[in-house]
Amino acid sequence: MPPPRPAELGAPEKPRHERIDPSQPEPQRSQPAQELGAAPREPGAAGCIDALMAVQGNRIRPAPPEQLPRDQACRIEEAVVVEALAVRSSSGTVALVPPPTLSCAMAKAVSGWLDIAVQPLARGQFEKDLLALQVGGGQECRRRNRASAGPFSEHATGEALDIFAFRLEPGAGSSEIRVAKPDGLPQERFLAATRQSACGAFMTALGPGSDAAHADHLHVDIQERRSPASRFCQ
Ligand SMILES: [Zn+2]
Numbered sequence: 001m002p003p004p005r006p007a008e009l010g011a012p013e014k015p016r017h018e019r020i021d022p023s024q025p026e027p028q029r030s031q032p033a034q035e036l037g038a039a040p041r042e043p044g045a046a047g048c049i050d051a052l053m054a055v056q057g058n059r060i061r062p063a064p065p066e067q068l069p070r071d072q073a074c075r076i077e078e079a080v081v082v083e084a085l086a087v088r089s090s091s092g093t094v095a096l097v098p099p100p101t102l103s104c105a106m107a108k109a110v111s112g113w114l115d116i117a118v119q120p121l122a123r124g125q126f127e128k129d130l131l132a133l134q135v136g137g138g139q140e141c142r143r144r145n146r147a148s149a150g151p152f153s154e155h156a157t158g159e160a161l162d163i164f165a166f167r168l169e170p171g172a173g174s175s176e177i178r179v180a181k182p183d184g185l186p187q188e189r190f191l192a193a194t195r196q197s198a199c200g201a202f203m204t205a206l207g208p209g210s211d212a213a214h215a216d217h218l219h220v221d222i223q224e225r226r227s228p229a230s231r232f233c234q
Contacts (some may be wrong), residue, residue: 048078048104048105048108049062049078049080049104052080052104052107052108052111055086055111056086057084057085057086057087057092057093058084058085058086058093058111059082059083059084059085059093060080060081060082060083060085060107061080061081061083062078062079062080062081063076063079063080063081063101067101068101069141069156071141073141073152073156074141074152074156074157075157076101076102076103076157076158077103077104077105077157077158078103078104078105079101079102079103079104079158080101080102080103080104080107081099081100081101082096082099082100082101082102082107082110083095083096083099084096085107085110085111085114085115086111086115087114087115087119087129087130088115088119089119089123089129089130090129091129091130091131091169094114094118094119094130094131094132094133095131095132095133096110096132096133096135097132097133097134097135097167098135100135100136100161101158102158102159102161103157103158103159103222105159105222106158106159106160106161106221106222109201109202109220109222110161110220112201113197113198113201113202113220114130114133116197116201117194117197117198117200117201118130118166118194118197121190121193121194121197122166122168122190125186125189125190125193126168126173126186126190128168128169128171128173128175129168129169130166130167130168131167131168131169132166132167133163133165133166133167134163134164134165134166134167135161135162135163135164136162136164136217140153140155140156141156142155142156143156145213154204154221154222154223155221157223159221159222159223160204160219160220160221160222160223161219161220161221162217162218162219163179163217163218163219163220164178164179164180164216164217165177165178165179166179166190166194173186174187177190177191179191179207179208179216179217179218180208180215180216180217191207191218194218195207195218195233196233198218198220198233199231199233200231201220202220202221202222202231203221203222203223203224203225203231203232204219204220204221204223204225204231204232204233205218205219205220205231205232205233205234206218206219206232206233206234207219207234209234210234211234
């Protein structure tokens, strides 16, 4: 038996993390990240791009820095260009047309929403897979409602997406559902259910009927409201 450890030496030093694996969640630690030599990070942001790129079917790439706005007010956290996102369906992916530049956190929110809500709703309503979203305003350095003053838009930081139409696989019935002008009751039902599900998946969901600026598209964003639990859906 070794002699007991003298009390004045204190507890044995715990091993430090040798490396930070970006694909793993940040380990729980009591010391600040700096003490371990790691760069400070946003909570939960660790390895977001790597994790999304690793999903089979996702077509995502880091946005080229030279294409991003220099203005600090329009800085995008982990900017990615999103061409397609994986869903559980026969087609396997949903394309975003044209590919928007989003923050990685927003790309992740869109990815989860398509897989869990929109694709199953399309199958349920039309017995067809969702193939693509026609989108706009992924990233644009501007103020809200294009005003010359006031707060910057959620689009400025890549935290928002505007959806103009949902494209389904070809076949009987309509294969494009336009947010501005659904062709019939099934399309209206699909849009209503999609919009309701967006209210849970994002912080804000605004569409036709909420105001003139959203008459032809569904706006979703992950900008936090006054409290993390408060959402804004109209
Ligand atoms: Zn918008």
